[in-house]
Amino acid sequence: MFDPREKVVLFIDGANLYATSRALGVDIDYKRLLSEFQDTAYLLRAYYYTALVEDQEYSSIRPLIDWLDYNGYTVVTKPAKEFTDAQGRRKIKGNMDIELAIDALEMSDYYDHLVLFSGDGDFTALVAALQRRGKKVTVASTLTTPTPMISDELRRQADYFLEIATLAKTVGRPQVDRSQSANEDITP
Numbered sequence: 001m002f003d004p005r006e007k008v009v010l011f012i013d014g015a016n017l018y019a020t021s022r023a024l025g026v027d028i029d030y031k032r033l034l035s036e037f038q039d040t041a042y043l044l045r046a047y048y049y050t051a052l053v054e055d056q057e058y059s060s061i062r063p064l065i066d067w068l069d070y071n072g073y074t075v076v077t078k079p080a081k082e083f084t085d086a087q088g089r090r091k092i093k094g095n096m097d098i099e100l101a102i103d104a105l106e107m108s109d110y111y112d113h114l115v116l117f118s119g120d121g122d123f124t125a126l127v128a129a130l131q132r133r134g135k136k137v138t139v140a141s142t143l144t145t146p147t148p149m150i151s152d153e154l155r156r157q158a159d160y161f162l163e164i165a166t167l168a169k170t171v172g173r174p175q176v177d178r179s180q181s182a183n184e185d186i187t188p
């Protein structure tokens with residue numbers, strides 16, 4: 001899949017990869033993930049995109065973000081929006097699609113192959129735009145869950161598909177239960 005002469009970048013949609021790994025029943029070992037790509041390709045950069053709830057005293061994602069930031073990932077965050085839905089449940093909305101897409105396009109002169117960790121069909125236009133610029137695009141998601149975590153359009157548009165269930169055999173570990181409070185939903 002990777003030519004050793006190609007400069008490869010990873011773009012990780014944090015919320016999407018988290019949902020995919022939960023659906024597969026694994027946690028991603030981000031150190032092993034980085035090593036896996038460094039061993040098989042010329043890895044230029046690895047970007048991790050996520051929204052953060054700023055006013056919380058403690059966020060369960062903060063230790064991960066800090067670890068990624070100190071261990072070879074470029075972390076891109078923005079404040080999440082908080083609201084209460086019609087049923088009175090607290091909801092958090094944090095979508096990083098636009099930031100990821102703009103960064104991928106702006107940096108495209110510096111890499112040959114982008115690996116997108118997301119199954120979100122909204123990225124189909126981004127993949128097509130990068131291909132028009134002569135870039136190869138691999139999409140990493142899963143088809144093995146009862147409901148596939150990747151949109152059919154995105155999978156068809158990509159040059160390559162990387163099954164996360166297969167990748168998890170080398171970069172996954174048994175899932176740790178991190179139950180959220182019952183009245184809190186995080187929506188990507």
